[in-house]
Amino acid sequence: MGPQDILKGTIFSATTIIGLCGNTVALIFLLQVAHNEKKMMTNEVILCSLAVSNLTLLFTLGLPHSLFVFTVKYFHTDLDCQVDLYLLRVSRVMAIGLTCLLSCFQCTVLASSSHSCWTALKAWIQRYLGWIIIFLVLTSMASSINSALFPVISTNLTNLPYTFNLGYCFVIYPDKLSFELIGFVAFARDAVLVILMALASSYILFILFRHEKQMKGKRSSDRNQDKSAERQAAKTLVTLVVLYVFFFGIDNVVWFYQISKSNEINHFVTNLRLFVTFCFPSLFPFIIIFFNQKLRDKMTCSGNK
Template sequence: MEIQHFIKGIVFSLTAFIGLCGNTLILMSLSSIAYQEKKIMPAEIILVNLAVSHLVLLITLGLPHSLYEFGVKYFKTDLDCKFDAYFLRVSRIMSIGLTCLLSCFQCVTLISSHPTWGLLKAWLQKNIISILLGICMLSMVSSISSALYPVINTNLTDQRPAFNLGYFYVVYPNRFVYQLIGFIMFSRDLVFMTLMALASMYILLVLHRHSKQMKGMRSTDQTNTAERQAAKMVVTFVVLYVLFFGIDTSLWFYQTSISNEGPPAINDIRHFLTFCFPSAFPMILITFNQKVRCKLTCFALKHSDI
């Protein structure tokens, strides 16, 4: 095994392992909180779905990409590749869609004192399940093309545009289809990232105004404090999301518009960035969410006493 493959395997494996453990803990914590409180808040519903989509993304991308660097290639047929590529793409779109929804929901929550925004907040809370189902349907329908072209082996000498992921290939029938899919994916991701960036900028503006109003005063309002912490968490999510997935999407657009075949180095960077956010997500949530932090502390104390 070459040293570069060994180093990449270690980095990818650690990142994927941290993400898998972290998102599992988040899922367990939020489920336990909902069970104890006999209810679950809309923002927590979004966070639960984010944790699930991140787990699927890490299993379908982080895990096989990590194992491949150590010479483990467990996909045996084209059908295996197609299923993996499809669920990978569905979970990625779910991740960006849910992060966008979370940022917009938090933005509306902060400015819900205005009657119009209050009505919008109430509508979002009432229809949160329908919105989540809509994002899920969008993810599933728009990912169908991802299941059409993956194969376990291919002959790349015929000059057809293709991506070499190592453990399988994605071979497109012609350059038009290749560029069309790339443009659609780039445009969709750009819309989501623009929406979440605008919502986050407004959240920052609201927080800045509030800090100026509260300067020199001591606030004991725990609800407002929790909302501000949630707002800071969402802004952190969006900043990292736009950083990781923005670079990933830009590299994808470059590959589909200029390059005929995805160079292995660029593919490695893209896929590593794709599962960096799911791995960072639990740490950010634990840092800003007091309920989750307290629940994990209780878990740790309970197990230390056993």
């Protein structure tokens, strides 16, 4: 094993371990808060679901990739690869869908004071949240079924241009048409969710900005309190969306280039895409913990015991 492999393995392993620990801690404390309050708010249900999706993605992508770099054999049959990559794609789509749902719900919460239709939409999301999440799960499973069709544990890469070499698994597309079609459909699906997420987040920022202008006539103490809450919400929103769009952009620009311009898939570029894919799940819990007052208070109380 060369120095480059050791460095890559260390980076992948550290990112994976940090993400697994962070999402586990965030999930545990979210559940503890819900247990203490005898209820779970809508955004907390979405955050818990998102933490589970992140954990699944890290277990199916970050962990096997990190172990492979250190020559640990993680899979033994084609079925192992197929199940792993299928769960990987499902969890990734779920993460995007749940983040989009969170942005849309927060948008309805802030906008509900300005129009009755937003209030009705907020109530509808709260009432049917479980069914919405189930719909996202089923949609993610159905749209990711192609991920279970082509992975194998080992292969002869000679004259197989449309092949992703993950090291521990190979994804072999039979021809250029299937390679490009599956790639473009996945790109379009993810792009729609990210655009919707960005639009909802932009509207939230607009509402916060408009509300801040309206608060200028209030007393100084009230205005400062409101401004503090608005800044807190805006920071959480902007941080999550900017990070997601940033990582999504890198991931899909590289992916788009691979499916449209290149017949031979570069192993380094594939590694870059894989690393970027689980950067956001690794950072997500720390953003949530940093901006969520209830989680910080719960963690502080647990630390003082």
